[in-house]
Amino acid sequence: MIPAAFDYVAPTTVEEAVRALAEAGEDAKVLAGGQSLLPVLRVRLAAPTMLVDLGRIAELRGIREDGDALVIGAMTTHYEVQRDALVREHALLLGLTTDTVADPQVRHRGTFGGSLAHADPAGDLLAPALALEAEMVLAGPDGRRTVPAGEFFVDFFTTALAPGEILVEVRVPKHTGWSAHYEKFNRVAQAWSMVGVAAALRTEGGSIAEARIALTNMAATPVRAHAVEQALVGAPATAEVIRAAAEHAAEGTSPTTDGNADTEYRQHLARVLTGRAVVAAVGA
Known part of the structure; x- marks a missing residue:
């Protein structure tokens, strides 16, 4: 048409x-x-x-360091995020997740900020932004304001962007030295995720010192798996311990039933994929 x-x-x-x-x-x-x-x-x-x-606004493109944060322009393409050395060093989870977004053609044209502002609950980049506690910088008629990822995603395809505002940049706290993995399940290659799990962890002496776990397509917005995080922190980074912690992944969730999966199956996927993501991240 x-x-x-x-x-x-x-x-x-x-x-x-x-x-x-x-x-x-x-x-x-x-x-x-x-x-x-x-x-x-x-x-x-x-x-x-x-x-x-927004394609001609140079200010909205590029990736730079600003103290303890990476600043990613909203119009930076997935391909640029995917290949950026600063992202791989300080926000590995974002780079690994971007590797899985759609196909090369989409990654060359699609933008990091566009995906976040679109707020599709099956979109892959929302969960890592939440897990890494990113902040969205918005510009509007009244100036600029900063909104944490946990408050930015409001509902299905709905964000905290007010009428007349645009997403300018995303500030991602550095997670230097953290291990990470993004695990998702889809019915066919390059399709939307039925469920995805973004995992970033910091280990010390064989134990998990910090954990950030967020889930894709388990609600109208991405959700943190706080029960899993609590079960992991302080525990040895072994496959057995991780899989036991992953059993808490679906707690408090009530994902929708649609043509791809029902609620119970998505909850099952969340538990299985969380275990896989954390095991892969720590190399257990």
Whole structure:
């Protein structure tokens, strides 16, 4: 199908983008990599009167260090995140997860910030952002504000972005020296995750000193597996201990039933995949 007619602007600064959104009102849409937006435009599930293309704003691209954090521009592509040396050193979980996103074509066009702002509960990057306690920097008519990942994801395809705001950058606390793994299950290659598990851990002397575990597609938003984390911290990094801790992965969750899996099966997957992810991360 052909999208409905719309106006198009391509600002070169964040301020111009915010102003364009304010002038267009609630019927405007932000265009990042377009991997999610363009398909829904084609079938007219969305019919904005204005598209604000962020592709020409240089400030929104790139990865840099800022003290104890990595700063990733919202328009940085998955491919750039995937190959970046700073990400591999200080936020390994993000790099490993990005390796699994869709296919090379999507990774070259899709953007890190676009995926987070789209907030698909089956999207792979939401869980590692939550696990690593990332912060989202938003720009709007009233200036800039910072929102923790735990507050940014609100509901299905819904974030804390207010009308007229754009995601500018993501600040990820450095997890230098942490081991990590992302384990997901899908029915066919390159499909959305039925369940995914993002695991980052720090070990000392054969024991797990810190653990960050987050789950994909187990709720309307990504969720932290706090019970698993508590069971792991202070425990020896052995496969037996890890698998026992992973039995807590589905506690407090009530995932939806759809054409891919029902609630009970997703809870089963969460337990199995959590065990696999943590075992792989620590090399047990």
